[in-house]
Amino acid sequence: MQIKESAQVYDVIIVGSGAGGGMATKILADAGLNVAVVEAGPYFDPKDPDQMTQLKWPWESPRRGANTVRDFGDFDMAYGGWNIEGQPYTHKDGTKFDWFRSQMLGGRTNHWGRISLRFGPKDFKHKDVDGLGDNWPIGYEDVKPYYDKLDKEIGVFGTNEGLPNDPDGFFLPPPKPRLHELFYIKGARKTGVPVYPSRMSMLTKKINKDRGVCFYCGQCARACSVYADFSSGSCLIFPAQKNGGQVDLYVNCMVREVNTNEEGRATGVSYINKEDRKEYALNAKVVVLAASACSSARILLNSKSKQHANGLGNSSNMVGKYLHDSTGASRAGFIPGLMNRKLYNEDGVGGMHVYSPWWLDNKDLDFPRGYHIEIWGGIGMPNYGFGFNPNDFNKFFGLPTGGYGNGLRADVKKYYGSVLGFGGRGEAIAREDNYCEIDPTTVDEFGIPVLRFRYKWSDYERKQARHMQSTFEELIHNMGGEVLGDSPGPNQDYGLMAPGRIIHEVGTTRMGDDPSRSVVNKYQQLHDSDNVFIMDAGPFVSQADKNCTWTIMALAWRASEYLVDQLKQQNIT
Amino acid sequence: MMDRRKSIKSLVLGGVAGGLALHGCKTQIEAEQEDKVLATYKYGRTAEETELIQELEEDQFLNEHEMETISVLCALILPANESFGSATDAGAPDFIEFMMKDYPPFQVTMRGGLMWLDHKSNTEYGTEFKVTAEAQQKEILDAIAFYDPKVPMDEQALEIQFFSLIRNLTLTGYYTSKMGIEDLGYKGNMPNVWDGVPQEVLDQHGVAYEEEWLAKCVDQSERGVIAEWDENGNLLT
Numbered sequence: 046m047q048i049k050e051s052a053q054v055y056d057v058i059i060v061g062s063g064a065g066g067g068m069a070t071k072i073l074a075d076a077g078l079n080v081a082v083v084e085a086g087p088y089f090d091p092k093d094p095d096q097m098t099q100l101k102w103p104w105e106s107p108r109r110g111a112n113t114v115r116d117f118g119d120f121d122m123a124y125g126g127w128n129i130e131g132q133p134y135t136h137k138d139g140t141k142f143d144w145f146r147s148q149m150l151g152g153r154t155n156h157w158g159r160i161s162l163r164f165g166p167k168d169f170k171h172k173d174v175d176g177l178g179d180n181w182p183i184g185y186e187d188v189k190p191y192y193d194k195l196d197k198e199i200g201v202f203g204t205n206e207g208l209p210n211d212p213d214g215f216f217l218p219p220p221k222p223r224l225h226e227l228f229y230i231k232g233a234r235k236t237g238v239p240v241y242p243s244r245m246s247m248l249t250k251k252i253n254k255d256r257g258v259c260f261y262c263g264q265c266a267r268a269c270s271v272y273a274d275f276s277s278g279s280c281l282i283f284p285a286q287k288n289g290g291q292v293d294l295y296v297n298c299m300v301r302e303v304n305t306n307e308e309g310r311a312t313g314v315s316y317i318n319k320e321d322r323k324e325y326a327l328n329a330k331v332v333v334l335a336a337s338a339c340s341s342a343r344i345l346l347n348s349k350s351k352q353h354a355n356g357l358g359n360s361s362n363m364v365g366k367y368l369h370d371s372t373g374a375s376r377a378g379f380i381p382g383l384m385n386r387k388l389y390n391e392d393g394v395g396g397m398h399v400y401s402p403w404w405l406d407n408k409d410l411d412f413p414r415g416y417h418i419e420i421w422g423g424i425g426m427p428n429y430g431f432g433f434n435p436n437d438f439n440k441f442f443g444l445p446t447g448g449y450g451n452g453l454r455a456d457v458k459k460y461y462g463s464v465l466g467f468g469g470r471g472e473a474i475a476r477e478d479n480y481c482e483i484d485p486t487t488v489d490e491f492g493i494p495v496l497r498f499r500y501k502w503s504d505y506e507r508k509q510a511r512h513m514q515s516t517f518e519e520l521i522h523n524m525g526g527e528v529l530g531d532s533p534g535p536n537q538d539y540g541l542m543a544p545g546r547i548i549h550e551v552g553t554t555r556m557g558d559d560p561s562r563s564v565v566n567k568y569q570q571l572h573d574s575d576n577v578f579i580m581d582a583g584p585f586v587s588q589a590d591k592n593c594t595w596t597i598m599a600l601a602w603r604a605s606e607y608l609v610d611q612l613k614q615q616n617i618t
Numbered sequence: 619m620m621d622r623r624k625s626i627k628s629l630v631l632g633g634v635a636g637g638l639a640l641h642g643c644k645t646q647i648e649a650e651q652e653d654k655v656l657a658t659y660k661y662g663r664t665a666e667e668t669e670l671i672q673e674l675e676e677d678q679f680l681n682e683h684e685m686e687t688i689s690v691l692c693a694l695i696l697p698a699n700e701s702f703g704s705a706t707d708a709g710a711p712d713f714i715e716f717m718m719k720d721y722p723p724f725q726v727t728m729r730g731g732l733m734w735l736d737h738k739s740n741t742e743y744g745t746e747f748k749v750t751a752e753a754q755q756k757e758i759l760d761a762i763a764f765y766d767p768k769v770p771m772d773e774q775a776l777e778i779q780f781f782s783l784i785r786n787l788t789l790t791g792y793y794t795s796k797m798g799i800e801d802l803g804y805k806g807n808m809p810n811v812w813d814g815v816p817q818e819v820l821d822q823h824g825v826a827y828e829e830e831w832l833a834k835c836v837d838q839s840e841r842g843v844i845a846e847w848d849e850n851g852n853l854l855t
Contacts, residue, residue, distance in 0.1 A: 098662040103794035105661040107716045204834045215851045218836035221814035227825040249836045251844045258841050260809035387819050392806035426807050432789030440767040447764035449695040
């Protein structure tokens with residue numbers, strides 16, 4: 046098969062169009078560079094009526110929103126999931142890692158929770174605190190200016206609380222708490238857990254003329270048709286194009302590898318066009334990988350050449366290593382005080398209006414690092430699963446469970462909105478022996494060697510999950526509620542979810558000053574090839590007890606400015 | 619007869635221009651049929667997802683007798699009342715048929731349970747369940763409709779598991795239908811401005827907003843004004 050090569054040479058090829066790729070596109074195109082964005086999935090615009098799921102009713106889906114096709118339900122806006130047909134991944138040593146991919150313009154930003162938490166000063170230097178893992182080569186002060194710009198440009202609601210490790214920012218005003226959130230505030234205070242307005246990237250107030258203001262349908266996971274939530278396409282890539290940027294979008298194009306020349310420098314990428322299943326080469330002065338932590342590691346490892354026998358950027362053998370996801374455990378409770386609700390429109394924004402950042406000192410605990418608490422509940426739109434076990438809570442009142450007939454209508458109304466749940470999202474310790482690598486025995490349907498994962502939790506994470514469980518149980522009791530389900534014990538890792546399940550995977554191309562122990566420098570430039578940058582979550586040294594998206598974007602902005610500067614100074618040619 | 623599934627696949631994958639070209643090769647009736655089927659699910663499906671729905675809908679898992687039995691059951695589980703129709707009126711049986719194919723692990727429990735019901739009814743009353751008198755149908759259901767919440771469902775007797783499954787699907791089918799959502803009284807899924815829990819609801823549940831918290835929240839009358847901050851992050855507008 047002959048590889049078709051285009052004669053055009055772009056200034057920059059950006060692989061991936063999610064949070065990092067979108068930000069790189071905006072900054073680099075705004076700087077006047079000629080940019081190609083190569084995306085594995087199709088074009089997507091949240092306002093395209095043929096793709097839109099926002100404001101659809103459950104009955105419009107023959108499966109009523111069940112998750113038999115899309116992992117987060119039929120209306121969720123991610124094309125892909127834990128498993129993609131024709132694109133397998135494998136595991137080593139009987140370990141487990143679940144890898145979520147969304148292949149579409151904007152990637153996972155189209156459905157994400159929009160929880161937008163800055164990393165704090167401690168998060169960049171946590172080894173100084175507990176001796177575990179590694180410090181970042183940069184500190185909060187390096188990233189703060191970009192977080193500030195990001196808050197203003199993209200928009201995030203929240204409040205300045207003066208917390209030491211959850212920094213203030215430039216926030217839009219938050220929405221008022223819902224009823225179950227008021228119950229949570231009361232219960233949490235009784236438990237000694239602080240509660241604040243959540244910090245999420247939906248526009249509760251106008252920030253510019255191009256984006257709408259939130260109209261409170263609670264469906265951010267479906268991507269917003271008026272661009273009131275942050276998705277990479279609607280908030281970064283389309284504005285870059287509208288601003289006159291030279292942006293060519295290559296959609297349905299799956300990058301295989303970065304091509305390099307005799308000097309070992311990148312010349313562009315090769316990709317498979319999914320529509321004609323042929324391989325193409327695209328040339329550029331600079332390649333930015335932003336395909337997601339694991340996909341970018343895969344591309345590097347598959348980019349083998351005489352000069353990079355071990356894979357591009359992998360002279361340190363660090364590519365794929367230090368893979369880590371947030372810890373996650375959850376619990377739900379039945380709150381009798383929330384029974385018999387009068388109904389009104391309480392959809393709000395998509396997700397929580399209040400949250401609890403990490404509040405304890407690990408000196409007094411048997412595990413390192415912390416977690417934040419996410420809260421769900423309320424009188425949301427019925428979807429597949431609504432009405433299952435309609436009067437199961439009768440068991441708490443000594444009444445029979447089950448039955449049939451019109452009494453079930455009354456039961457459904459009585460209990461509607463009386464459940465509240467928690468998700469704990471915490472920090473794992475990054476370890477060299479948790480990694481992804483190329484599986485030499487398996488290729489995907491495009492002939493590209495696939496990833497093989499090896500990942501084990503340690504007692505650090507298990508003990509953290511145990512703490513989450515006991516905290517959640519106490520919170521539910523302090524709301525006058527009944528905990529649902531049995532307390533998961535040590536044989537269930539205290540409910541600690543399998544790695545990958547929180548979809549915060551980071552660390553596979555970590556940054557550092559020492560080229561023998563890291564993949565990129567502090568500007569996310571490969572130590573081994575000065576014209577390749579990584580702008581997804583791969584360069585994270587550690588993942589904090591936050592969510593990674595806001596930091597991916599702040600770092601991508603910072604790295605993109607550095608890249609523009611290096612091109613201007615002709616340090617990269 | 620042409621393979622409708624194949625033609626739909628190429629119609630969808632061919633995009634707009636291809637679709638027009640393909641239409642030219644078909645009879646008017648075929649084209650209308652396809653348009654009708656495709657128009658049924660306009661909630662942002664990809665071509666592959668539309669094709670899957672087509673395949674599932676062309677297939678019929680439950681036979682006529684089973685569908686009739688399910689229609690009787692759905693109406694017993696959630697009968698009509700003075701304001702709303704039954705779960706059967708709201709289309710729950712068709713939804714159940716779809717789920718059998720969309721999630722095949724349901725199939726044996728559902729089909730085996732329906733056979734169990736007929737066997738029980740034939741043994742006790744000498745007639746199949748669907749035509750047995752309602753009082754006797756209810757006698758059968760009374761024995762299988764309640765479960766012990768302390769025992770995991772997959773350890774309960776098959777007939778109890780079966781009834782739990784069909785009750786769950788019946789209720790979810792009803793409450794995700796237009797009729798069911800109206801019955802429930804859900805008020806959302808439309809553009810609005812959230813400005814807090816109504817006072818009477820706060821009173822009913824014994825909670826209140828704190829002034830200090832409310833002071834941080836959005837003033838909805840100013841939401842259309844472009845945000846500006848001072849250098850310390852204090853919102854000015």
